[in-house]
Each structure stands twice: as C-alpha cells, then as structure tokens.
Amino acid sequence: MTRQIRLTGFIAFSPVHLSPGLWAHPRSRDLDYKDLDHWVDLARLLERGRFDALIIADGIGIHDVYGGTADAAIRSGAQVPKHDPLMLVSALAHATTHLGFGVTASTSHELPAVLARRFSTLDHFTDGRIGWNIATGVSDSGARAFGREAVIGHDARYERADEFLDVTYKLWEGSWQDGAVLRDRASGLFADPGKVHRIRHRGAHFDLDTIHLAEPSPQRTPFLFQAGASPRGRAFAARHAEAVLVGGPTRASVASSVRDIRARRAALGRDPRDIAVFTLATLIVAPTREEARAKHDEYRRYSDPDGVLALLSGWTGIDLSRFDLDAPLRPGGQRDDAVLSVIDGFTRADPDRVWTLREVITHTGIGGRGPLLVGSPADVADEMEAWVAEADVDGFNLSYAFLPETFADVVDHLVPGLQRRGLYKRDYAPGSLRAKLTGSDRLKPSHPGAAFRDRARIAPAA
Numbered sequence: 001m002t003r004q005i006r007l008t009g010f011i012a013f014s015p016v017h018l019s020p021g022l023w024a025h026p027r028s029r030d031l032d033y034k035d036l037d038h039w040v041d042l043a044r045l046l047e048r049g050r051f052d053a054l055i056i057a058d059g060i061g062i063h064d065v066y067g068g069t070a071d072a073a074i075r076s077g078a079q080v081p082k083h084d085p086l087m088l089v090s091a092l093a094h095a096t097t098h099l100g101f102g103v104t105a106s107t108s109h110e111l112p113a114v115l116a117r118r119f120s121t122l123d124h125f126t127d128g129r130i131g132w133n134i135a136t137g138v139s140d141s142g143a144r145a146f147g148r149e150a151v152i153g154h155d156a157r158y159e160r161a162d163e164f165l166d167v168t169y170k171l172w173e174g175s176w177q178d179g180a181v182l183r184d185r186a187s188g189l190f191a192d193p194g195k196v197h198r199i200r201h202r203g204a205h206f207d208l209d210t211i212h213l214a215e216p217s218p219q220r221t222p223f224l225f226q227a228g229a230s231p232r233g234r235a236f237a238a239r240h241a242e243a244v245l246v247g248g249p250t251r252a253s254v255a256s257s258v259r260d261i262r263a264r265r266a267a268l269g270r271d272p273r274d275i276a277v278f279t280l281a282t283l284i285v286a287p288t289r290e291e292a293r294a295k296h297d298e299y300r301r302y303s304d305p306d307g308v309l310a311l312l313s314g315w316t317g318i319d320l321s322r323f324d325l326d327a328p329l330r331p332g333g334q335r336d337d338a339v340l341s342v343i344d345g346f347t348r349a350d351p352d353r354v355w356t357l358r359e360v361i362t363h364t365g366i367g368g369r370g371p372l373l374v375g376s377p378a379d380v381a382d383e384m385e386a387w388v389a390e391a392d393v394d395g396f397n398l399s400y401a402f403l404p405e406t407f408a409d410v411v412d413h414l415v416p417g418l419q420r421r422g423l424y425k426r427d428y429a430p431g432s433l434r435a436k437l438t439g440s441d442r443l444k445p446s447h448p449g450a451a452f453r454d455r456a457r458i459a460p461a462a
C-alpha cells in the first residue's frame, strides 16, 4: 500500500506563532486568539481535513534576548501574549470527534503529580485524544519567573525529564490496576482499594508518596510527542516519544535527523518504524501556481523582520541586533561560532550557498524553520511525496502564515488531491489518538512506560 501522509497543525495560543507581522493582514483572524469560537472553528476545519492532531506550542518566558529587551517581541506580538494551552482543549474536544491534541508542557517547570492529573482529566474529556508534547526547556526569562537566575543546564534538563517521565508513568500506568474501578451501585463500592496502589518514588529530582488522583483514562499515558534535536534530546525521544517533531529547511538535513532518530530507536531493540516523524512545513496552496505565488508575495509584505529577529534571538540565546544583516554567515566570515550555530541548519543543509542573516529572516519569517512549499495542489503534493521518499518522514507538522487561511487552503485545495493520489486518508480510524496512530489505546509493551504496570516498579520495598 502507498505510504499515507499524516498531518498535524502547529499553533500557539497567541496572536503570533512563527510568522510575526502576519496578524495585520486584513484576512487574518489571529487577533481573535482570545475568542474560543476562533479556535473551535479552526479545530473543526482541521477535522474536516482529517488532520491527526492540533499541536499547541508553549513555553514560559518571553523573547527578551534581541537588543537585550522584550520590546521587539512585545511590539510585534511575537509569542507574547501567550495564554495557557491546556485550557483550550476541553472546548475543542467538545466541538470535534476525532481530532487529537498535542499540548506542550515542560518537565523543567511542571510537577509530575499535578501534570499527570491534568492530562488524565483531559484524556477523559477528549475520549482518549490528548497528547503531550514534552518540552524540556524554559528560557532564562522563563526561569526568572520561577525565581531562578537562569535555565538549568542542557543535559541536567534531560536527566530531570527522564525522571519526570518515569514518575508520570508510575502514576498513569501503575497506580490504578485494570479493574480497580467498580462503580457497583448494588454493593456501594466505587473502587477496590486493593487495586489502587501508592507510588513511592525517591529520586534526584522528585520525591512522591501518593496515589494518582485521577481515574484511569482511555489511553492512561497521553500520546507522547517530543522534539529534541541535540544528541541527548534524540536519545530521550528514542526512549520516550511515540511521535517526534523535527524541523529543517531541506530534505537532506531532515533525512539525516530522521535516520539518527530511527537508528537510536533500533539500538534500544525497538522497531525504528514505530516512531512517527512529523517535519515542520508551511504550505501555500491555491488552485493555480500563479495564484499561490501571488499569495506568497502578498504575505511577505506583512512579515515583520524585528519580530522574526526577536524569535530567532530568543531561540538561540544570541542577540542578533549586534550583527550586520547582509554579511555572509559562513565560516571564515566575521561571525563567531555561536552565530554560526544559528544558521547551522541552513549551512549544513545547503553547504554551497552563502547565507546572510537577511535571507535567514526571509526564509524563517513565514512559518519558521521548515520549508515553505508554494504552488498548485499538484505542485505541493509532488513536493510532499519527494519529502516522504527522501527524508523518510511520516507526515508534516504544518505551520501557517495566518489563521485560518493557510489551513483552509490546505483542507480545500490540497487534501482532495492527496486523497485522489491515495496518499491521504478519506476517514479517520476509530478510537483514541494512540489507536489512530499505533493501533492500540495503550502504550505498546515495548515502551518503557509499560514496565511501570508492574507493582514492584512503582513502590519498591523501603
């Protein structure tokens, strides 16, 4: 059978996600971000387009590296304001039947028992359609919101994340045995205390002695998304993730990340294909190539370079206001190593080309670091097929110029063409988000979280 392409929509609960300035376009509804109806309409649109999930980015902190202040971010609305994404889900679940939700939450600022209960609650309300996009970071500005001077070190963050995940697996998978909940009106027994177990955990980062407060939900552990890019991040993804979000400008650069993630999965003795990889992309599709190009030209006029620089500086931790926009970003130029890492993705992906910061701004200003595929439905479908073949991805995590037009164009113009090619589902598979993506509501036995169904693993003898 032809390999099916999967789609997720990638948004932020903010007037801007990855396309600063585009909210000013007259057709944009991004300024309605505070209105539930705006998000309900979007969720229904994505469901009509058979998207697997809506992924909601998040992070505590504002982008305040550019020019040493948050002014550029605040002026352009670049991911500030940013509201709480978990709050969106129950309303959107109520308005849809199949769409999954991947909500970002960071292991560096959450507490496992509190987070586990919130996700279990939403797994009930969504009937098993909740996913967790596991972030490990907070920015320095976010760390200061918690009374810390700076973000905890990179590898230490992942050590904390590994322990965080083990604790949440204990709560989700081990605390309530199957069959613990009786709801027996005749005997008046709600649950069997012999089948509800305390989690006793003593670790480097967390100490707990508690039961999981929420009743077991359809998936128990939410479907796990992750986006680690460093070697440590990919090791974490290979162990925990059921779907990985990657991003890069060219097929070659993404192909090498995907190869590495699948190889790490195989090295753990697990099937390298049972991890779904979604690559970031922005699609500008119109009935004809000319119309699509005209849209792209029109969109570009709204892009706000200061907002883009605020995002790029925030992500890299480097104040890009110090650099000449038109000087070449190449080894041997006047750049320091740190700056080279900003455009590492670009130079590695396209080693024969000399990039300037201005070109990086143009490239990332609409939809972020993924490719921008512009054209007729047939053009874009051809490109997507080439990406799947060359980069070995399972699907695309779609960014947007502005809401809802970019997604409406995909749903109305591209999806029918993909379906005619046999590359895209006409209907959802039944069941939970995990059942749709892996065939089973529960974590596979080979997943490390499944081991915590064993009682000896959740409350070791003192």
Ligand SMILES: Cc1cc2nc3c(=O)[nH]c(=O)nc-3n(C[C@H](O)[C@H](O)[C@H](O)COP(=O)(O)O)c2cc1C
Pocket: 056, 057, 058, 059, 104, 106, 134, 135, 136, 137, 138, 226, 227, 228, 229, 230, 231, 232, 233, 234, 245, 246, 247, 280, 397
């Ligand atoms: C497509 C994509 C989406 C991401 N979304 C978020 C997010 O919403 N919140 C966040 O804090 N980090 C997000 N990240 C950053 C990753 O979680 C991760 O920190 C980053 O890729 C760097 O990798 P490393 O942590 O292994 O160094 C995202 C990364 C990618 C590629």
